Amino acid sequence: MAGLIIPSGPTVFxxxxxxxxxxxxxxxxNEIARLVAALQNQPSPASLRSEPRLAPDEQPLExxxxxxxxxxxxxxxxxxxxxxxxxxTKLFAQLDSLHDAEEWEAGDEPIDPLSFQxxxxxxxxxxxxxxxxLGLSYTGNLIAAWTTGRDRLTIEFLPNDRVHWVLAVYxxxxxxxxxxxxxxxxxxxxxxxxxxxxxxxxxxSDNQPAR
Amino acid sequence: xxxxxxxxxxxxxxxxxxxGRLRRDGDDNVLGFLGVAFQRRxxxxxxxxxxxxxxxxxxxxxxxxxxxKFRETIHVGTKSAFGVGxxxxxxxxxxxxxxxxxxxxxxxxxxxxxxxxxxxxxDDLSILDxxxxxxxxxxxxxTAIP
Amino acid sequence: MRFAASLDSTDLDKVSSAxxxxxxxxxxxxxxxxxxxxxxxxxxxPPDHHTISQIGYRRSSPDxxxxxxxxxxxxxxxxxxxxxxWNEFFGRFRRDWAVWKKSVGYRKIVRTGVxxxxxxxxxxxxxxxxxxxxxxxxxxxxxxxGPMTQYAVQAQLPMLDIGCNLTLNSSxxxxxxxxxxxxxxxxxxxxxxxxxxxxxxxxLLNVIRIRKNRVFEACITDRARELFEPWQA
Numbered sequence: 001m002a003g004l005i006i007p008s009g010p011t012v013f014x015x016x017x018x019x020x021x022x023x024x025x026x027x028x029x030n031e032i033a034r035l036v037a038a039l040q041n042q043p044s045p046a047s048l049r050s051e052p053r054l055a056p057d058e059q060p061l062e063x064x065x066x067x068x069x070x071x072x073x074x075x076x077x078x079x080x081x082x083x084x085x086x087x088x089t090k091l092f093a094q095l096d097s098l099h100d101a102e103e104w105e106a107g108d109e110p111i112d113p114l115s116f117q118x119x120x121x122x123x124x125x126x127x128x129x130x131x132x133x134l135g136l137s138y139t140g141n142l143i144a145a146w147t148t149g150r151d152r153l154t155i156e157f158l159p160n161d162r163v164h165w166v167l168a169v170y171x172x173x174x175x176x177x178x179x180x181x182x183x184x185x186x187x188x189x190x191x192x193x194x195x196x197x198x199x200x201x202x203x204x205s206d207n208q209p210a211r
Numbered sequence: 212x213x214x215x216x217x218x219x220x221x222x223x224x225x226x227x228x229x230x231g232r233l234r235r236d237g238d239d240n241v242l243g244f245l246g247v248a249f250q251r252r253x254x255x256x257x258x259x260x261x262x263x264x265x266x267x268x269x270x271x272x273x274x275x276x277x278x279x280k281f282r283e284t285i286h287v288g289t290k291s292a293f294g295v296g297x298x299x300x301x302x303x304x305x306x307x308x309x310x311x312x313x314x315x316x317x318x319x320x321x322x323x324x325x326x327x328x329x330x331x332x333x334d335d336l337s338i339l340d341x342x343x344x345x346x347x348x349x350x351x352x353x354t355a356i357p
Numbered sequence: 358m359r360f361a362a363s364l365d366s367t368d369l370d371k372v373s374s375a376x377x378x379x380x381x382x383x384x385x386x387x388x389x390x391x392x393x394x395x396x397x398x399x400x401x402x403p404p405d406h407h408t409i410s411q412i413g414y415r416r417s418s419p420d421x422x423x424x425x426x427x428x429x430x431x432x433x434x435x436x437x438x439x440x441x442x443w444n445e446f447f448g449r450f451r452r453d454w455a456v457w458k459k460s461v462g463y464r465k466i467v468r469t470g471v472x473x474x475x476x477x478x479x480x481x482x483x484x485x486x487x488x489x490x491x492x493x494x495x496x497x498x499x500x501x502x503g504p505m506t507q508y509a510v511q512a513q514l515p516m517l518d519i520g521c522n523l524t525l526n527s528s529x530x531x532x533x534x535x536x537x538x539x540x541x542x543x544x545x546x547x548x549x550x551x552x553x554x555x556x557x558x559x560x561l562l563n564v565i566r567i568r569k570n571r572v573f574e575a576c577i578t579d580r581a582r583e584l585f586e587p588w589q590a
Contacts, residue, residue: 003485003504066382073421079533080438081585082478088439090237092420097239103230103288107252117533125535131237137247145234147242152234154246154340166246166336168344175307176345180337186535 065099068110068140075116082124087131094134109140114159116142121185122155122163128201146200150176153192153200161185167195216316218326220299224260224314225277226347230290234343244294244347246339249331257327262316263295265324277324278356284322287353294347301328304346308338358454359468363429366412368461373414373427375460376453380416380425387412425453432457443566451559469558470521470547471565475573476530477581481538491581492540494527519564521548523572542576544569 059067072095076088083091099110119142132144137156146153150170157163165188166180181191189197218224232248233241251258266276274295281287298314305312310332317327332338364372373383413428426433434453436446479491485504488495496508509528516523524545532539546565552558 003487070417070421074437075533077422077437077439078476082534083439085439094237094239098231100230100288100290103290104286105229105231105288106286108229108231120533121535133235133237133239133242135234135245135247136231137250138252143245143247145245147234147236150344152340152344154234154336156247156336164336166340168340176341178308178337178341 071113072116112140115157118157218314223263226294244343249342257329261324262326291353293351295349296347301346358432361465372460382417384415469551472545478537
């Protein structure tokens with residue numbers, strides 16, 4: 001059995017990973033290479049998209065918002081088989097709400113697809129019973145917020161699998177305790193584990209105190 | 212040149228918070244503010260707020276006047292809200308989380324109440340969350356102000 | 358569906374409008390291909406070049422799972438996950454095919470095919486994953502070379518009994534899930550010079566669907582099967 005090594009970071013398969021050396025090869029060899037390249041798995045026609053003719057900041061706002069939402073929804077489709085249908089519908093409603101042109105603040109960026117990818121990975125790893133409230137930073141990073149009484153957990157999803165999280169737990173008296181972390185999304189569950197994540201992620205009826 | 216004036220500790224400031232930066236539950240019910248509502252943009256030296264006591268009248272009158280001024284100078288979304296915080300409380304919350312801020316009067320041509328929170332770290336989520344939860348404790352819905 | 362004669366821009370505009378109620382969102386597709394042939398001895402011979410410009414439409418449903426591509430020589434009806442099942446997807450095809458024909462009339466079909474792209478997500482906590490435990494389609498590499506980090510394989514097979522050709526691709530892809538490794542089984546089953554009547558087309562597509570399921574089942578092991586409930590596609 002040959003087996004596949006599981007790399008620690010993302011790998012990218014590139015049909016053109018090798019340097020272009022046509023000038024070093026005979027015509028016959030180049031023809032063989034061309035025939036092999038023609039066998040490469042072509043993208044599905046449904047993935048064809050129009051290339052924007054304008055720079056993002058020159059496009060109408062509605063176009064920018066729609067394109068960003070479209071990218072997020074297509075990313076969701078890639079993991080739809082792992083998502084509850086009702087949750088997916090409500091997620092789309094939340095994303096649509098965040099990208100309402102009437103509520104949009106000038107200078108903000110719509111949702112960054114790389115941030116949304118990080119969010120999906122985290123969500124599918126955590127599988128919270130309670131849906132979070134969603135927000136958006138001005139740079140287009142998606143934010144998920146869980147609130148239980150006065151206690152707050154907020155996670156900002158950055159591109160490239162990074163997350164920033166902060167949680168605040170309010171004792172009966174005195175100042176709140178705050179904890180924060182910046183981790184790779186693969187270690188988010190581990191990072192939250194000492195802070196009783198069920199306090200935020202379970203349904204209210206099943207809720208556990210923070211400590 | 213306008214002398215830099217720190218706002219008095221007993222006074223209040225108001226921050227505009229668009230819909231996308233309101234803290235909500237999974238059903239989009241508004242609960243408060245997200246920390247990023249108080250995040251400076253990269254090209255900003257200070258966090259913009261209105262000085263509430265610039266306006267005359269009682270508290271409600273000041274709030275209405277400040278909201279009106281926001282509506283005159285920026286796009287205010289229907290579902291947005293405004294956070295109100297006491298100056299001393301804002302400074303204390305920041306200090307408790309490791310930042311010494313100044314809240315200074317920075318009037319502009321179109322907004323004479325404009326002020327700024329200076330020296331606020333831009334990417335410190337703990338401070339931003341603390342501002343959202345413990346400093347700007349009053350939330351005024353845009354729809355509540357005719 | 359690929360046609361012998363391409364639609365002109367007027368017909369493309371017309372057929373795109375005909376689908377507006379089913380696929381409200383419209384995007385313009387434009388592609389330019391530039392071929393530059395520079396023979397040996399360039400100083401002596403001027404270069405040839407061809408520029409091909411292609412225009413079409415991509416229409417989609419509000420949730421972007423129903424996609425329609427309208428290109429001069431082609432009609433493509435696509436469904437992203439979550440899949441509603443074959444009956445619903447086939448029903449959409451029948452509806453869209455009827456709309457297309459009503460809009461532009463009969464065009465000779467030169468190729469009818471269906472492409473299925475399945476991704477299999479395998480939880481993996483081990484450093485090395487043995488693909489042959491989950492798949493029956495993979496490259497055979499001498500063990501002495503050690504484990505791979507990436508692969509892609511393609512095979513083209515005739516399906517003589519149904520007059521179709523199968524192009525089968527299998528590869529490792531970046532997994533969208535933490536702690537998983539993902540593989541794609543990509544089947545394209547198509548018939549050149551297919552039947553032209555609606556009933557015969559529908560029958561062909563149903564036959565292709567049944568054959569696709571058999572191919573997919575043949576490409577995976579029982580261990581992969583345990584990971585998911587197969588779609589009733």
